[in-house]
């Protein structure tokens with residue numbers, strides 16, 4: 001995330017439209033990509049990103065600068081996306097079939113050099129989709145965002161041992177998944 | 184030996200993520216040197232999910248998010264302004280009889296406005312119950328000024344149908 005000065009945050013919290021746009025420009029890449037990997041499809045990620053920034057818009061007044069703004073944004077995004085994904089997985093379980101192709105919002109014809117990139121994204125989405133939202137969020141924050149265990153614990157407001165055990169369970173699951181694919 | 188079982192979680196978490204302290208890392212390193220199973224576990228983990236996940240490129244943020252976000256924020260702002268103007272006007276020529284239907288309409292618009300904008304699937308049932316409650320409330324408030332609430336009841340009910 002690009003740096004945002006405290007002055008900009010304060011101005012945005014007082015309703016300054018330019019300052020809010022600066023906050024959006026600095027943080028939207030982080031919000032959208034974290035949301036995208038947790039809810040695991042582009043359409044939902046767009047909605048989650050909008051909702052997160054409406055929350056930021058409303059709650060910026062209450063931001064106390066005790067945690068970093070980045071951690072605060074990670075927290076709002078991760079929590080909103082986890083809840084969204086939980087709701088979605090309940091809905092999905094009730095539906096008869098799950099369309100595998102909806103995951104790839106990529107255009108029909110991909111240029112050659114883009115192909116491996118697309119395959120890579122699909123592989124990652126398949127892995128993430130195998131995990132329940134709580135574990136998925138830890139994996140996203142660790143492996144895609146590069147957060148430390150302590151930073152994940154601070155972001156999700158959970159114990160560091162909970163972070164460790166969620167990652168462990170997630171990875172055991174991913175290992176058994178691979179075995180199934182190989183056999 | 185059962186060392187593999189004991190080290191498995193450590194390998195799959197702290198060791199893999201570079202969170203292990205020197206002592207723990209040295210213990211795993213020493214074990215890996217003499218254990219092919221744990222070496223292949225580590226390799227499986229690194230190739231099976233660490234690498235695929237860590238090499239996923241970030242995606243560009245679609246421009247339409249900012250556009251609709253602005254729309255939603257300005258829609259909320261203009262509603263607040265309109266309400267303020269409205270109540271400012273009301274204060275000028277205040278009358279209780281006028282207040283009942285007009286306030287009711289304002290409340291209904293306030294409740295339904297965001298719903299229409301939001302196009303939400305799940306909220307609708309809840310909203311409907313609230314709206315029905317509101318209609319009931321408006322109907323029962325007719326005790327004090329029958330004529331006024333009757334005048335209000337028709338258009339509001341049509342609006343719900």
Ligand SMILES: [Zn+2]
Pocket residue numbers: 186187214218219220221222
């Ligand atoms: Zn071993």
